[in-house]
Amino acid sequence: MIRILYFASLREAIGQSAEQLVLPPGVSSVGALYAHxxxxxxxxxxxxxxxxxxxxxxxxxxxxxxxxxxxxEVAFFPPVTGG
Amino acid sequence: MSVSVQQQDFDVGAEIAALTAGRPQIGAVASFVGLVRDANDGAGVSRMELEHYPGMTEKALEDIVAEARTRWDIMDVRVIHRYGPLRPGERIVLVIVAGAHRGEAFAACEFIMDYLKTRAPFWKKEKTAAGERWVEAREADDEAVRRWSS
Structure with missing residues (x-):
């Protein structure tokens, strides 16, 4: 099981901030997870x-x-805008 | 070194006093305070909401400060970044660098702010007359951070 987080405008577009996922077979990189x-x-x-x-x-x-x-724990988000 | 991510406001003078108290080897204190502006990208801003990534935010700020301490001979650093709802004129961020001399304190303070702008997981959402909008990352911020690696 992995934990996936979404922030800011991406969180709003997807409609949720977090989910749990059983890592699918063959998914072992961020790129593969993203594609999945x-x-x-x-x-x-x-x-x-x-x-x-x-x-x-x-x-x-x-x-x-x-x-x-x-x-x-894998988080996806848009470029940061703090400061 | 200490880093705080908090909703409440901070007192710049009290933070400087706390950082320097009882440490006469400190000869220079450089500080930066970022405020909420009342306009951005041609539109008036009436309020702002700052989102962050609890857990990662603190680590990212600590890593930035640690990197600054490898580059400059500085004595202490204090970083405070707020999140949650903010209004124009309110303080958002504070960076204080204390050292023996001003040159290193100024440079490290600017470095920490430049890195914070592109590495610390904060996102600003503005409220304008036309509605709410997420602030877009600026190319100028990426350029500002690149100059430190040349």
Whole structure:
């Protein structure tokens, strides 16, 4: 099981802030997880519409090549705008 | 070094006093305070909502401060970033850097702000006369952070 989080405008577009997912067979990277989620269609197509989507694995900035393992927390969000 | 992510306001003078109390080796304190503006991208802003990623936000700020401390010989750093609802004129962020001399304190303070703008997981949503909108990331912020790696 992994925990997936969505923030800000992406959270609103998808309509939820978090979900639990049993890591599907063959999904072992952020990129593969992203493709799996976007491929579910419906609100999840928002993932593909967002430009420059950022990702964090276990609360550290990561990229699409980063590994995803059971128990991980993966967050998707738009570029940050704090400060 | 301490980092706080909080809803409540902060007192800049009290924070500087706390950071420097009893430490006469500190000769320079540089600080930055970010405020909510009443206009952005040609529209009046009546209020703002700041969202963040609890847990990651604190770690990201601590990593930025740790990076600054490897680059400059500074003595202490205080970072406070607010979240939740904010109105124009309210304080959003505070960075205080204390060191022996001003040069390193100024540089480290600017570095921390530049990195915070592009690495710390905060998102601003503005309320304008036309409705609510998420603030778009600015290319100028990416440029500002790149100059530190040259």
């Amino acid at each position: 989620l976007a491929g579910r269609g419906g609100a999840w197509e928002a993932l593909a519409r967002f430009k420059n989507l950022r990702v964090a694995v276990n609360q550290k900035m990561a990229d699409m090549d980063a590994a995803v393992r059971d128990g991980d």
